[in-house]
Amino acid sequence: MIIPLVLTSEIPIYQQIHDRVVEGIASGTLPVGASLPSIRALAADSGINFHTVNKAYDLLRQEGLLHLTRKHGAVIARDHTSGPPHQDFVADWDTRARTLLAEARAHGLSHGDILDRCQALLTAFGVDGPPSAPASGSLA
Amino acid sequence: MIIPLVLTSEIPIYQQIHDRVVEGIASGTLPVGASLPSIRALAADSGINFHTVNKAYDLLRQEGLLHLTRKHGAVIARDHTSGPPHQDFVADWDTRARTLLAEARAHGLSHGDILDRCQALLTAFGVDGPPSAPASGSLA
DNA sequence: GCTGTGATCTATGTTTACTAGAACAAGTAG
DNA sequence: CTACTTGTTCTAGTAAACATAGATCACAGC
Numbered sequence: 001m002i003i004p005l006v007l008t009s010e011i012p013i014y015q016q017i018h019d020r021v022v023e024g025i026a027s028g029t030l031p032v033g034a035s036l037p038s039i040r041a042l043a044a045d046s047g048i049n050f051h052t053v054n055k056a057y058d059l060l061r062q063e064g065l066l067h068l069t070r071k072h073g074a075v076i077a078r079d080h081t082s083g084p085p086h087q088d089f090v091a092d093w094d095t096r097a098r099t100l101l102a103e104a105r106a107h108g109l110s111h112g113d114i115l116d117r118c119q120a121l122l123t124a125f126g127v128d129g130p131p132s133a134p135a136s137g138s139l140a
Numbered sequence: 141m142i143i144p145l146v147l148t149s150e151i152p153i154y155q156q157i158h159d160r161v162v163e164g165i166a167s168g169t170l171p172v173g174a175s176l177p178s179i180r181a182l183a184a185d186s187g188i189n190f191h192t193v194n195k196a197y198d199l200l201r202q203e204g205l206l207h208l209t210r211k212h213g214a215v216i217a218r219d220h221t222s223g224p225p226h227q228d229f230v231a232d233w234d235t236r237a238r239t240l241l242a243e244a245r246a247h248g249l250s251h252g253d254i255l256d257r258c259q260a261l262l263t264a265f266g267v268d269g270p271p272s273a274p275a276s277g278s279l280a
Numbered sequence: 281g282c283t284g285t286g287a288t289c290t291a292t293g294t295t296t297a298c299t300a301g302a303a304c305a306a307g308t309a310g
Numbered sequence: 311c312t313a314c315t316t317g318t319t320c321t322a323g324t325a326a327a328c329a330t331a332g333a334t335c336a337c338a339g340c
Binding site: 019022023025026027063064065078079080082083084085086089090093094096097098099100101102103104105106107108109110111114115117118119121122123124125 | 159162163165166167203204205218219220222223224225226229230233234236237238239240241242243244245246247248249250251254255257258259261262263264265
């Protein structure tokens with residue numbers, strides 16, 4: 001699996017890496033225990049500076065989604081099977097969700113349409129059933 | 141109605157103004173036709189530079205949510221009663237929603253919980269029923 | 281004419297994003 | 311033990327973004 005990065009996008013590169021990893025976790029492609037490429041490897045493969053990758057990985061580490069060790073490199077620390085989120089996360093997520101949902105609403109989408117879109121997006125991540133197989137996935 | 145701005149927040153000030161206005165539109169507090177304070181008035185009231193307010197209002201204007209005229213000042217251009225969104229908006233919104241939903245998922249919220257939260261947030265905006273009364277709301 | 285409005289131009293300072301190099305420490309393989 | 315890879319940290323520089331500031335113009339209403 002390769003991280004698609006759009007270097008000309010207005011979204012900062014470190015944010016793109018972060019977002020793609022989070023989406024990989026949500027979709028089950030990157031289950032807990034899966035390895036990501038090392039900071040230097042991803043930087044070399046993507047043609048970007050390893051400090052930029054480090055920022056993305058460090059952000060994921062701070063959020064509790066990634067373990068970074070010299071022994072194992074970058075390893076997914078948690079996924080949806082790993083238990084409920086911290087309260088801090090929930091409150092922050094609600095705030096951001098409120099704004100995003102407000103945008104949909106202001107632009108004319110109905111409650112039903114918005115919920116349908118969210119449902120479809122969640123469904124696209126995979127069924128909300130048993131935990132994914134703990135096979136080791138990788139981004140390289 | 142006063143825009144709550146947190147000047148020490150990591151969220152840029154212009155983004156906060158934008159987001160609060162969008163939320164006002166979504167909740168019906170700012171229906172189509174409602175007036176916002178002038179750029180200079182909001183800047184003076186908030187203790188910020190009017191260029192910063194101008195950036196927020198211009199962003200809203202570009203998104204089709206605000207009309208800016210010398211005659212009427214800043215007036216809400218649309219709300220949920222004004223018809224469906226542009227396709228461009230929907231595609232962009234989906235992309236952002238996918239990332240936000242992925243975050244909830246990666247941190248351990250179930251499909252059901254996520255949808256429940258979205259539903260609750262949407263409900264808090266007000267019922268998805270008849271258009272709000274077209275009384276002129278104001279942020280001043 | 282005066283006042284208030286949005287719009288536009290130039291300029292400055294601070295913060296953020298991204299890049300770069302160097303170095304250190306920990307861990308692994310040969 | 312050596313060489314290599316790994317994450318981590320420090321310093322430094324450039325470009326872009328954010329916020330500020332002043333000035334000016336055109337338009338509208340009184």
